[in-house]
Amino acid sequence: MSAPRSRRRRQEDHEEHENHERWLVTYADMLTLLMVLFIVMFAMSQVDQTKYEALRDSLSVGFGAESNVLQGSKSILDDNDAAVEPDLVTGSLIDSLDTPPGNPVTSDAETERQRQLAAARAEASNLKAVEVKLLGALKAKGLQDDVRTIIDERGLVVSLVSRHVVFQPDIASLSARGQQVVDTLAPVLADIPNALRLDGHTNQEPVRPRLYATDWDLSAARAVTVLRRLNELHGIPQSRLSASAFGHTEPLIDPSLPASQDINKRVDIVVLPGTDAMSSQLIDDVINARSGANQGVEG
Incomplete structure (x- = not known):
């Protein structure tokens, strides 16, 4: 009995070794x-x-x-x-x-705005190139002074304004010089894909036309005269052509100016933009911005 007790005492006397590597x-x-x-x-x-x-x-x-x-x-x-x-x-x-x-x-709206602006810039450049070709063709035949051109939200507007070119009072038939101008413009217009709109106008005189019921009828007849020549003589497809009548409501210059009657009775050949409506509305802004930049460089 004494031996186990002695062994237990010796075991209790042993101390645990402390871990110094913790x-x-x-x-x-x-x-x-x-x-x-x-x-x-x-x-x-x-x-x-x-x-x-x-x-x-x-x-x-x-x-x-x-x-x-x-x-x-x-x-x-x-x-x-x-x-x-x-x-x-x-x-x-x-x-x-x-x-x-x-x-x-950018937001979706801003992205769409940028797309429209890019399309407007591209179309403005295309219309400018067409304008240069048309004026070049007219200049080659000495007819450059018989038209006025402008590019805006409507597109490229070529106005037949010379008193030698367009119409006698109350008449919807082109003069011989007017036919020459249209025939000179036609080949260039036939080579482009844009739709064409013929806008008829009368002068501002408040006189009932002798051969037509109203100014509206006369201006419409003048537009159709040019449309038929482009279609029947020069083969521009009728799918690209349309006509509009404005009577005396949209004078090109102030009716109080001298010789305004000769200029305001006219037909406008409008080369319509090949873009959507929203992009087309920005073309005028693009043209004005370019004009301002060019004037700044010249100054």
Whole structure:
């Protein structure tokens, strides 16, 4: 019985060895946390712009807005304030400064506006090229002074204005010189795909035409005269042609000016734009902007 008790006493006298290497566990944990910290910092400095924009757009739609509705703080990633990125710590997004130059984030309305403006610029250039060809053909035959041209939201407007060209009072028949002008314009007009509209006008005299019931009838007859010549003599398809009558309601120049009657009784050949209605309305703005820029350069 004494032997087991002695053995137990000797076992109780042994002390546990203290683990002096436990600090290594703490040290390893700290190194792991530092490594994770640097990985997160590296990831923050390498933001995928495409994925970020997709995230922003998704959040915008989720909050019921089209675009540019999430505003927040920004994080500066270097001392020179050169890089502006999303604040990934707070989860906020900014729209005002995070888009790289040349890649603006636009709404659907702005995107459509830019498309219309690009189409207007292209069509304005096309109409300008047609204008140059028409005036060149007229100049080759000494007829350049018999028309006036303008490009606006209607398209390219070629007005037959010379008193030698168009019509005698109350008459819808072209003069011999007028026929020559139309015949000179026709080959150029036949080579383009644009639709053509013939607008008939009378002068401002409040006198009932002798051979027509009203100014409307006379102006319509004048438009149809030019339309038929383009179609029947020069083969321009009727699908490209239409006629309109304006009577005396749209004078080209102020009726109080001398010789205004000879100019205001006319037919306008309108080369219609090959663009949609909204883009066509911007053509006038494009032409005016170019004219202003050219005047600035000349000045």
